[in-house]
Amino acid sequence: MKKTISAAILSVAVLAGAALVGTTISANAAGSGSATSGEQAAMTKGDAVAIFAGGCFWCMEQAMELVPGVKNAISGYIGGTTKNPTYRQVSAGTTGHTEAVKVIYDPAKVNYQTLLTAFWKNIDPLVADRQFCDGGSQYRAGIFYLDDNQKKLASASKAKLIAAKVFKTPIVTEVTKASTFYPAEDYHQGYYQKNPIRYKYYKYACGRKQRLKQLWGGYKKSS
Secondary structure (H helix, E strand, O other): OOHHHHHHHHHHHHHOOOOOOOOOOOOOOOOOOOOHHHHHHHOOOOEEEHHHHHOHHHHHHHHHHHOOOEEEEEEEEEOOOOOOOOOHHHOOOOOOOOEEEEEEOOOOOOOHHHHHHHHHOOOOOOOOEEEEEEEHHHOOEEEEEOOOOHHHHHHHHHHHHHHHHHOOOOEEEEEEEOOEEEOOOOOOOOHHHOOOOHHHHHHHHHHHHHHHHHHHHOOOOOO
């Protein structure tokens, strides 16, 4: 589990101080808690937002920021009831939130469907309340739509995968209306860049890369 694998990593980081296809960003965008400095810097008129949960937000940040046209991915929490939750609270599984990323992208360069494809290829859609080595509802995968068009596209992408019979077991990934997204603490933001060795160790030890290859290695169709 992330809680056990990365406990030492996180303690070190803390001690070190360490729009048809999207929703246009405004200064008071719906579905957002207080913006981080990185999020504010990334926001420009005409950008769009998508929110995805795929287990460890460090890993989903990297996956989404590798997509051309994505300007930034902000780690945070969504889907719970506690206001302004902390990592300690969320990781304990008591707030109802799941780790997620808020993706800020340029819709002139990448569309929501492409982000959906990247999302699916970076999760295990066959398990509920866990992703890879991380167990608990705080690691559940999901697509959190911000408007009716995102809901339509997200539901269609899931239905297409089901119809393609890619897997022998059911796809259980949720497609849910976005509630308030709360940015995570600063030391979580860009973790894969700031702590590359610790990040790579965690990702390997968690079995994420290995499981994704097993799930998606032979799947070439666009989702």
